[in-house]
Every structure is written in C-alpha cells, then in structure tokens.
Amino acid sequence: MSKVQETISEMAKDLYAVGAIDKITMKKFDIKSLSPVPNYTGKQISSIRNKLGFSQAVFAAYLNVSDRAVKKLEHGDSKPRGATLKLLSIVDRKGIEVII
Numbered sequence: 001m002s003k004v005q006e007t008i009s010e011m012a013k014d015l016y017a018v019g020a021i022d023k024i025t026m027k028k029f030d031i032k033s034l035s036p037v038p039n040y041t042g043k044q045i046s047s048i049r050n051k052l053g054f055s056q057a058v059f060a061a062y063l064n065v066s067d068r069a070v071k072k073l074e075h076g077d078s079k080p081r082g083a084t085l086k087l088l089s090i091v092d093r094k095g096i097e098v099i100i
Contacts, residue, residue: 009033042076
C-alpha cells in the first residue's frame with residue numbers, strides 16, 4: 001500500500017470512529033485499500049517456484065493444489081484463480097514463510 005493509500009485509510013478510520021462516515025462507506029474504503037492481485041503467466045509461476053527451490057509437488061502442497069494443477073499453470077494450460085492466485089501473490093511479494 002502506498003503512503004497516500006495508508007493516509008487515506010487512516011483518515012477513513014478516524015472519520016468512522018467519530019461517526020462522520022457510516023459502516024458501508026468504511027467498507028468501501030477497506031476494499032479500495034486492498035492491494036491488487038496480479039495475473040501470473042506460466043513462466044512467472046515457474047520462476048516463483050524455482051526461486052524457492054521447490055519441486056512442482058512440494059510447491060503444490062504449499063498452495064493446497066495438486067502437482068498436476070501446478071504443471072498446468074506453469075505450461076499455461078490453466079490460469080490461477082481465487083485462493084491459489086492470492087497465495088501466489090502473497091508468496092511472490094512476501095515469501096513462502098508467511099503461509100507456513
């Protein structure tokens with residue numbers, strides 16, 4: 001999150017705390033402050049896995065998918081979605097340690 005986004009988020013929390021904005025508006029601020037999740041190519045997924053030094057089977061276990069799913073992702077036969085996409089993004093940005 002950028003410094004500007006952090007400032008706006010803090011201001012929204014303060015406004016909510018004093019009753020200047022309602023819960024629905026606060027939820028909108030919370031949603032907008034989430035980091036966008038990038039789309040990953042097969043090559044990028046393979047690169048993330050290789051940086052970690054994991055086999056497809058081990059990487060699959062961390063992502064809670066099958067090794068066949070990782071193979072399909074890396075070959076571009078399928079695209080990561082939902083929780084798998086979010087986990088890839090987290091691992092890419094923060095490292096594997098944050099999900100173990």
